[in-house]
Amino acid sequence: MKTPISFSNKTYALDGGSNYLIRPIQPDDRERIIGLFNHLSPESRYLRFAHAISKLPDDFLDDILHLDYKKEMALVAVIENHSGTDEIVGIARYVTPPKKSSCEFSLSVSDSHATHGIGTHLMLDLIAHAKENGLQEILGYVLSKNLKMLHLVSDLGFQITNLDDDPDFKTVSLLL
Numbered sequence: 001m002k003t004p005i006s007f008s009n010k011t012y013a014l015d016g017g018s019n020y021l022i023r024p025i026q027p028d029d030r031e032r033i034i035g036l037f038n039h040l041s042p043e044s045r046y047l048r049f050a051h052a053i054s055k056l057p058d059d060f061l062d063d064i065l066h067l068d069y070k071k072e073m074a075l076v077a078v079i080e081n082h083s084g085t086d087e088i089v090g091i092a093r094y095v096t097p098p099k100k101s102s103c104e105f106s107l108s109v110s111d112s113h114a115t116h117g118i119g120t121h122l123m124l125d126l127i128a129h130a131k132e133n134g135l136q137e138i139l140g141y142v143l144s145k146n147l148k149m150l151h152l153v154s155d156l157g158f159q160i161t162n163l164d165d166d167p168d169f170k171t172v173s174l175l176l
């Protein structure tokens with residue numbers, strides 16, 4: 001299925017000789033997104049959603065599967081698993097509030113594929129796409145205890161700011 005945008009899918013190498021592809025999400029990715037969520041540990045779910053969650057709500061799935069691919073975008077990292085089936089192992093997404101030029105991102109990588117650079121590549125491709133589509137800033141809210149994510153965005157040049165009214169979160173932002 002084709003998405004109504006120009007995005008050059010990219011293939012990256014994993015240690016051990018296999019590859020993964022980064023491409024825009026497609027409306028028929030629903031089961032693969034549920035599969036990714038089911039492979040996240042309770043800790044990773046908490047770090048991503050900032051509360052305990054056992055199932056992705058249907059309206060959330062509808063939102064991430066149906067985008068305009070400009071003001072809203074989601075990129076997925078896809079591997080071919082042992083049975084030859086495509087499996088989504090990571091997703092980076094942004095949404096832009098109406099009439100704003102600053103978008104808000106989120107990122108998840110399956111625990112079994114973490115620390116191989118997938119999160120970093122997803123963010124780099126998402127940032128490039130936001131810039132190409134005229135957005136001027138990308139920002140996110142990261143739990144203060146999520147040191148891995150704070151390192152990742154710091155390496156990408158994000159500014160990290162404490163929230164005065166909520167020490168549990170930090171704002172991370174990058175001008176595009």
Ligand SMILES: CC(C)(COP(=O)(O)OP(=O)(O)OC[C@H]1O[C@@H](n2cnc3c(N)ncnc32)[C@H](O)[C@@H]1OP(=O)(O)O)[C@@H](O)C(=O)NCCC(=O)NCCS
Nearest residue numbers: 044047048106107108109114115116117118119120149151
């Ligand atoms: C945080 C998260 C997105 C990181 O994804 P990831 O794919 O593991 O990230 P990367 O592999 O790109 O980078 C993570 C670390 O691995 C290191 N790394 C990258 N490639 C590597 C490789 N080939 N070999 C060894 N280490 C590597 C990076 O340097 C980085 O180290 P650092 O934290 O010291 O800077 C992922 O762990 C996750 O989904 N966590 C739960 C959800 C969450 O926290 N989301 C963020 C809230 S918005």
